[in-house]
Amino acid sequence: MDTQEAYQELGLDPSASDAQLKANWRRLVATWHPDRNAASNAGSRMQSINKAYQHIRQLRDGGGEDQNESSDSSADAAAPETAEAEPDTSRKTHFRKVRLSMEDAILGCTRTLRGHFTHVCDACLGKGQRVLAKACGTCKGSGAVHKTALFGWLWNEESCTDCGGDGRQRAPCDACEGSGERTVAYRRRVRFPAGLREGHVLSVPSSHHGDVELGLELQVEIEPHPLFTLDGDGVLRCEMPVNGYAWMAARWVEVPTPDGLQQMRLNRDALVYRLNGQGFPTTLRGPRGDYMVRVVPVFPDQDDPAQEALLDQLIAATTRTTAADRNQPMGQWQRRMKRWNSSTKESARDD
Ligand SMILES: [Zn+2]
């Protein structure tokens, strides 16, 4: 059942408040409960009503508090799963989202997940009541009560609200104390393997919480990273500004990688650097792909006289050395330019 179907089942719009949600569910349970409704499809309607309610409740409840932990082998091994598990009344599944940092997704991590799972009471199918084998105390088993209408002398017969008109005594359900719902608090240690992507769903084997067997379906969300981006093709990238002079001089700079800061040597012929095997895992639990660092050389503004003087010195010194070398393009150029210049002067004198 998808979310839209769930809302349709309850006759609601996704914008409905929690109170409206609960009110509609209660009203439908009261209508379709097999205790009360003799229709042959009452049982199946009841099931889909409860399923729809549970689905929406889970979406709205979201997740509980998470806690990051160091690697621990005692954690539940979670396996990603795409197929939906067979519906089983004794086994409950809590769908929730888990946010991982980019580093956790790349390297894997262990988390303790805490949360509450509210589900429809199995004992009373959400009605909050059980039917006793004796007559309703309010209507003495007749299923109807008399009410005095506005003008005293008219007697109105109405369906008994305490028993719903069937004349049988009700008592609050013991299992849910009359609420129709039960809440399980859980705490699970979960191992997230390396290489999980946004939208992956991890199935955590069920465990017992009292009389409820609860499994978790965890939908992974990856937090946006301040430095790294993960391409649609799975390549981890980073764009970083570097000092333009350091880039020209092929100096070492510190680059961030998923494993921490690392030294990298710049090369003035390259703007993009490939760090092999330091990117995002190519597959779940698979080897890591490459990490691409793009550098953006940044040169300072030209209004600092001291810096300008240093640059002039540098230019003068390098021009002298490059111009003196006849094998260098600068040296060849200087010689050709000088030759041309003196020949034009000579031809001007000849005229
Ligand atoms: Zn009654």
Ligand SMILES: [Zn+2]
């Ligand atoms: Zn109950």
